[in-house]
Amino acid sequence: MGTSGLERELKRGSTEVLILALLENRRRHGYEIGRLIDERSEGAISFHVASLYPTLYRLEDRGLIDGRWVEKARQRRRRYYRLTPAGRKMLASQRTTWQTFFLALDRVAGIRHA
Amino acid sequence: MDWKSRIRAACIVDGQALDDGVLEELSQHAAGVYEAARADGCSHDEAEQGVEALLADWRRHAPALRRRLQRPTVIEPSTGSVNLLAGIVQDARHGFRLLRREPVFSIVAILTIALGIGAATTLYSIVNSVLSRRQRSLGRWSAWWTTCGRAGVADARQPEIFLPHRQIRCAAAVPDPILVVRTTDNPSRHVPTLRSVVRDEAPTLALDSVMTMEERVMTNLAKPRLYAVVLAGFGAFAVAIAGVGLFGVLAYSVAQRVREIGVRTALGARPADIVRLVLRQTALIAVGATTIGLWLAFAAATSLSRFLYGVGPHDAVTFVAVGAVVVAVSAIACIVPARRAARVDPLRALRSL
Numbered sequence: 001m002g003t004s005g006l007e008r009e010l011k012r013g014s015t016e017v018l019i020l021a022l023l024e025n026r027r028r029h030g031y032e033i034g035r036l037i038d039e040r041s042e043g044a045i046s047f048h049v050a051s052l053y054p055t056l057y058r059l060e061d062r063g064l065i066d067g068r069w070v071e072k073a074r075q076r077r078r079r080y081y082r083l084t085p086a087g088r089k090m091l092a093s094q095r096t097t098w099q100t101f102f103l104a105l106d107r108v109a110g111i112r113h114a
Numbered sequence: 115m116d117w118k119s120r121i122r123a124a125c126i127v128d129g130q131a132l133d134d135g136v137l138e139e140l141s142q143h144a145a146g147v148y149e150a151a152r153a154d155g156c157s158h159d160e161a162e163q164g165v166e167a168l169l170a171d172w173r174r175h176a177p178a179l180r181r182r183l184q185r186p187t188v189i190e191p192s193t194g195s196v197n198l199l200a201g202i203v204q205d206a207r208h209g210f211r212l213l214r215r216e217p218v219f220s221i222v223a224i225l226t227i228a229l230g231i232g233a234a235t236t237l238y239s240i241v242n243s244v245l246s247r248r249q250r251s252l253g254r255w256s257a258w259w260t261t262c263g264r265a266g267v268a269d270a271r272q273p274e275i276f277l278p279h280r281q282i283r284c285a286a287a288v289p290d291p292i293l294v295v296r297t298t299d300n301p302s303r304h305v306p307t308l309r310s311v312v313r314d315e316a317p318t319l320a321l322d323s324v325m326t327m328e329e330r331v332m333t334n335l336a337k338p339r340l341y342a343v344v345l346a347g348f349g350a351f352a353v354a355i356a357g358v359g360l361f362g363v364l365a366y367s368v369a370q371r372v373r374e375i376g377v378r379t380a381l382g383a384r385p386a387d388i389v390r391l392v393l394r395q396t397a398l399i400a401v402g403a404t405t406i407g408l409w410l411a412f413a414a415a416t417s418l419s420r421f422l423y424g425v426g427p428h429d430a431v432t433f434v435a436v437g438a439v440v441v442a443v444s445a446i447a448c449i450v451p452a453r454r455a456a457r458v459d460p461l462r463a464l465r466s467l
Contacts, residue, residue, distance in 0.1 A: 029139075053140065054175050077138075079135070079138075079142075
């Protein structure tokens with residue numbers, strides 16, 4: 001598998017944990033989630049935005065996040081997503097899985113994360 | 115830029131368009147992408163090209179974007195410290211409107227609770243004053259008492275003269291003399307000595323009801339203390355009745371508004387909004403009843419002052435404490451109906467329309 005293929009596979013696997021992690025502390029809307037992933041990863045993970053909303057809807061169908069239209073005074077309504085209790089458990093589990101994965105990479109191939 | 119129409123046209127698959135909610139969400143995203151590109155210095159054509167690329171990708175994912183669960187919109191008030199006061203004013207106005215809608219119920223509720231508060235405050239105020247005066251009297255008697263008489267603790271001191279007992283020949287002059295002895299140690303030890311001295315000096319006198327001065331004062335205050343305890347019990351009962359009455363009133367009020375609450379929930383009201391709605395009405399009833407009740411207590415205590423001697427009927431601590439207790443009882447009494455109201459199933463409520 002070439003490097004671009006590896007990147008594609010890694011991005012696919014990390015999409016859900018990225019979204020869950022961004023929703024851990026506060027609710028956000030879809031555009032904000034995509035923008036934050038791009039900013040905080042410094043461009044290394046650029047979401048193909050077309051896959052963002054299908055992923056959000058899939059997570060919502062699984063009960064890991066909850067999406068609601070919120071209307072504030074003098075603002076147009078926006079759809080905000082927040083983490084559900086099941087989502088928090090999934091996030092904790094995914095974090096453990098990724099940490100274990102990185103430790104194994106480090107032991108086997110000398111790949112350390114920052 | 116009408117992104118919504120363009121996305122709708124681009125994402126029709128097998129004759130089916132995306133849901134309005136999905137279209138609105140994607141169009142907001144498209145608008146965000148366009149504005150971000152323009153803010154970065156891109157031209158209109160360049161920014162629009164970026165959005166067009168997005169639309170093409172969404173067209174490929176259209177089957178995964180179709181048919182979302184529709185949920186009611188949540189309306190949030192705007193934040194800010196200025197709005198806290200505006201929110202309180204709005205809550206108060208809404209509460210008054212709710213009470214005006216049911217004037218008879220509101221008046222009955224407020225007066226009933228006010229009577230409970232007034233009775234409790236009056237009783238506790240007088241009881242507290244009597245009990246605290248007893249403490250002061252006990253201290254005064256034990257500190258500088260020098261004369262004795264048949265006076266009770268509540269009586270004013272009368273002018274007295276001392277006469278030698280031997281000069282009083284006529285027994286009718288002092289039919290029931292009271293002998294008071296001050297000792298330097300425990301007076302109970304000197305009772306046998308006292309009996310023998312009285313026997314020697316006045317053989318016709320029989321010592322009866324020998325007691326210490328503390329016992330004397332306690333005996334004297336036994337009746338008013340009993341009255342105070344009984345009245346305090348009645349006061350507590352009045353507060354309990356006020357709390358039970360408030361609970362019943364609120365539960366009835368919430369039951370009458372099940373349809374309204376169901377409609378509000380269907381329109382997006384959260385449980386916290388429903389609880390706030392119930393608390394608005396409760397706060398006005400509690401504040402109104404407390405104000406009227408304390409005024410009634412003040413008037414009642416003033417009219418009862420002529421039956422009291424040396425005791426002020428108004429005890430500020432009691433007035434404040436009873437008011438605070440009633441407000442706390444009101445808050446507790448309204449939590450159960452409020453939480454019950456927040457759990458009203460909107461479908462069941464609307465079916466009852």
